[in-house]
Amino acid sequence: xxxxxxxxxxxxxxxxxxxxxxxxxxxxxxxxxxxxxxxxxxxxxxxxxxxxxxxxxxxxxxxxxxxxxxxxxxxxxxxxxxxxxxxxxxxxxxxxxxxxxxxxxxxxxxxxxxxxxxxxxxxxxxxxxxxxxxxxxxxxxxxxxxxxxxxxxxxxxxxxxxxxxxxxxxxxxxxxxxxxxxxxxxxxxxxxxxxxxxxxxxxxxxxxxxxxxxxxxxxxxxxxxxxxxxxxxxxx
Amino acid sequence: xxxxxxxxxxxxxxxxxxxxxxxxxxxxxxxxxxxxxxxxxxxxxxxxxxxxxxxxxxxxxxxxxxxxxxx
Numbered sequence: 029x030x031x032x033x034x035x036x037x038x039x040x041x042x043x044x045x046x047x048x049x050x051x052x053x054x055x056x057x058x059x060x061x062x063x064x065x066x067x068x069x070x071x072x073x074x075x076x077x078x079x080x081x082x083x084x085x086x087x088x089x090x091x092x093x094x095x096x097x098x099x100x101x102x103x104x105x106x107x108x109x110x111x112x113x114x115x116x117x118x119x120x121x122x123x124x125x126x127x128x129x130x131x132x133x134x135x136x137x138x139x140x141x142x143x144x145x146x147x148x149x150x151x152x153x154x155x156x157x158x159x160x161x162x163x164x165x166x167x168x169x170x171x172x173x174x175x176x177x178x179x180x181x182x183x184x185x186x187x188x189x190x191x192x193x194x195x196x197x198x199x200x201x202x203x204x205x206x207x208x209x210x211x212x213x214x215x216x217x218x219x220x221x222x223x224x225x226x227x228x229x230x231x232x233x234x235x236x237x238x239x240x241x242x243x244x245x246x247x248x249x250x251x252x253x254x255x256x257x258x259x260x261x262x263x264x
Numbered sequence: 265x266x267x268x269x270x271x272x273x274x275x276x277x278x279x280x281x282x283x284x285x286x287x288x289x290x291x292x293x294x295x296x297x298x299x300x301x302x303x304x305x306x307x308x309x310x311x312x313x314x315x316x317x318x319x320x321x322x323x324x325x326x327x328x329x330x331x332x333x334x335x
Contacts, residue, residue, distance in 0.1 A: 134280055
């Protein structure tokens with residue numbers, strides 16, 4: 029099992045994401061200008077300020093060559109995790125529903141928040157317990173999750189709300205306290221909190237590790253059974 | 265192109281401006297919404313609408329208006 033972590037000009041959390049992935053599997057950096065994903069099993073789109081966040085957060089990054097390949101991986105059922113700016117990029121790319129808007133309080137926020145695991149049966153959370161509270165930091169200016177009412181209803185119906193801010197912990201005015209969502213197929217997820225900054229007790233919490241651990245195990249399981257389309261093709 | 269937050273979506277920047285105006289003695293401002301202006305020089309104006317939809321605005325959360333001016 030190997031993770032690929034994308035590096036855009038302006039990324040700043042890719043090294044922490046890489047180190048978090050390496051606790052549970054192999055991992056390497058993928059360059060934004062490179063269309064080749066080097067055969068990785070899952071991709072992490074990390075936090076930062078891709079392409080300076082010019083125009084809108086994530087708006088330019090979604091057109092980078094690597095994102096074309098990430099879109100193809102997602103379409104074939106491969107796993108893609110977007111963290112903070114990565115979440116914004118995946119929304120702009122249409123791989124996830126909704127959008128991230130400026131925090132209701134306008135300010136940059138950097139704090140530890142409690143996040144509740146709504147779905148513990150997703151590929152990104154299956155090592156967590158349902159309702160488990162994870163202590164994970166947020167650090168963003170544009171983290172207010174928004175989706176129109178009918179989209180939210182559909183997301184609820186399809187179980188796409190994976191993580192919510194615990195009561196009293198919504199830092200940015202996100203609709204329905206939404207902290208992390210998946211696509212309808214369930215193989216792409218984005219979240220605003222930074223699990224890669226919470227993998228070692230030395231920095232306050234190791235609760236974020238469960239996300240990378242879950243993903244590593246799912247990808248390993250699909251290696252064994254050849255579930256992923258690409259692997260079946262290779263065998264044939 | 266004039267691009268602004270969609271009706272009904274909280275605009276924290278507009279709210280901050282709205283709160284600042286009375287402090288300067290400007291009363292009676294009921295609503296402020298802050299957007300952005302994009303100026304383009306183009307040969308073929310028929311593409312501008314598509315540019316807005318694909319890149320310059322996010323139609324999920326923003327409205328846009330296009331004004332064409334001949335030089």
